[in-house]
Amino acid sequence: MSGGAGHLPNLGGAQSGGPPAELPRQRRGTTPQMRGRYPDYDVLEQADHWDEATRGVVLDRVERVPSIRFFDEREVATLGAFCDLVMAQDSEPRIPVLAMVDEKLSTGRAEGYRHVDMPPDPEVWREVARMLDSAAAEQGAGGFAGARPEAQLLIVRRFAEGELRWEGCPVDKAWGVAMRDILSAFYSHPWAWSEIGFGGPAYPRGYARLGPGQREHWESPPEFELDPVRDVSERGLE
């Protein structure tokens, strides 16, 4: 829900424009779209310091991209375009968000609750694909994946704001289900950790320098800093 603090920008608008122009290109390792604030920081270089169980789980996300088993071809096209848009992944390298979601759904990994007025999560995802396609069809496109970028943005904006017409389940809750899975996939990926300067797993090594502005010897300083609240507002990203 909206923050409600008066000085925050108007939230949830349709978005255009890319990342800040000054955002550095990644020089070390990989980040999504090869940009980030820590161009010389690659969290994967620390993998030798992680415990074996953790290393296995994290490296699998990079080295073993699951193949699609749950979604069909059309759903992959629709939802792939949707995932790219909501995570602003407009070029390679991309974190394989949809493949990670597909794996979660195909292996039956559940969240532990379902709203009484909602179908189970896997069905919600299929509904989302159908809804996006039918919203695109209303605008004359064959499907969401084939719609013009501005049309896609508009559809997703209406989805985010709970304004899409949709029989079957509450559209705001469907947005919540889909975005929860997408965010969990994206920010579990070590490429995203390098992008944001997250230290990552720290067992058994731990963290020693906790104070303001302090870094471990293996963490990097940011090369670029910007208050997102102001920038997003000033550039009219929302």
Place this chain on the structure above:
Amino acid sequence: MKPRPPAKARLARGLKGALHPAGNDSSLLLDPRHPSAPRPEGMRRHPESEAVDMLIVGCGAGGATLAQRLARRGWRVVVLEAGPFWDPDRDWVSDEAGSHSLYWTEPRVIGGEDPVELGKNNSGRGVGGSMVHFAGFAPRFHPSDFEVRSRDGVAADWPISYEELRPHYEQLEHELPVAGEHWPWGDPHGYPHSPHPIGGGALRIVKGAERCGIEMRVGPVAIANGSFGHRPHCIYRGLCLQGCKVGAKASPLVTHVPDALAHGVEVRAECMATRIETDESGRCTGVTYFHHGEEHFQAAEAVAVAGYSIETPRLLLHSSSARFPNGLANGNDMVGRGVMVQGAPQVGGRFPEELRMYKAPPPEIASEQFYETDASRGFARGFSIQTVGPLPIGWAEHVLADGHWGQALREYMRDYNHWYVIGALNELLPRSENRVTLAEETDANGMPVARMDYSQCDNDRANIAFGKERMREIVHAAGAQDVLEIDRYAHLVGGCPMSDSPDSGVVDSDQRAWEVPNLFIADGSVMPTQGSANPALTIMALSARLAERLAAKRVGARRERVAA
């Protein structure tokens, strides 16, 4: 003037955490090479036909503490636990998404006007229960919590007083152990371990709060500060909510299960209880459970349910019979009612310097200055303020909840290291219509899944709004350039309240079911109200008190011991 404490107490205070707690050797029983978990090998086994003295369902804060205490007093105890017996070295990871197996992710249905999301936020599975992934805050309840009806005219008084739990709080604070500054709120008290160092974000919040006339103190956290027996020192890796691979943070897995096993308790993992069986006289005879798809029955002289606020009512409601047509102990239709969550809104601030909130345990500092009713605020009861420290996925959910996606969300997330987050725990009031019932849907064992309906009342909304306002003030006074806030819930208690009369609750002041003489409930579901404190320590204290009273025969359980 207070009398000077005796020499022994002064010495103990001087030694602080160096003293080993009496009556619980868990931290010494752990293998120093693998201190994060006990090993079940060599555990005593009981045949299913043997009617054990106490059969406990659930091995979390309530069940494990009860088991350990009773075993120490010679009782034969079996604990059925739905989830696995963890080996943290192998099973747990220093990773948010990879920690999914720690949560109760079996199907459940949520409804009401303000539905409560379950799963990772508030429910655990496996030996150690949800304390395995709790943040670690271990405050006591305040004396006022036990008499909110008398003092504030809301909810219900507890049938017991704070004084009855105090000795158990003190004992458990040594067993976990709890670290923190001297605590000035509620019943003022100190902690056995000194306060942990705090990170840059918490330092800012302490100062910001001070400028607002609000005092924050370090702690109280159930994380050893210094090694404790064979448990090592905290390494400040920040992944408390993902299970402590280090073994520094308390959970029953390391604080009570080792001692329980050493005193003959059998913890039967991956056993899902589906029915409490009763005889014609209305007494429990044991529990039917499923282990890997196969049905079993364990006989018992007495049964204690410790499945927490969703699974405990579910099990009772599903244990209906000709004698108990509405479910066990539910003749008055109270089972499942009054289930509660705390309001847990969070306010994040953006600061000029990097604070890297993923470091240090998320629980760092807290204030209970707003805990009790202040008539000038216009609502009853209050809230506490604590630090939160979300990791990237958790923080991304905040950013989304504030309305951002696409490029904006990515940009907020690239700024992660500049943010710090505090949260409130608002005491929301118990309401009869907030209830756990059985849904039509069934699980893999054919047992109907739980449905939880939840709606707030006006007092709840006013409390949450007021708490958010105070937090915004603190974060701004701390020097934040921008703030972001979201609404959420935390914790679960209630659903099988203890009461002073058979009409108004499910269990009596000894946590014994009003309708079934050898059935007990030993978890947070018995709490009539929830205060603004994290519930873990109080759940343990209730079980410790129950064990003491059972063993001293002040309340009968076993047939031969029931007083005439």
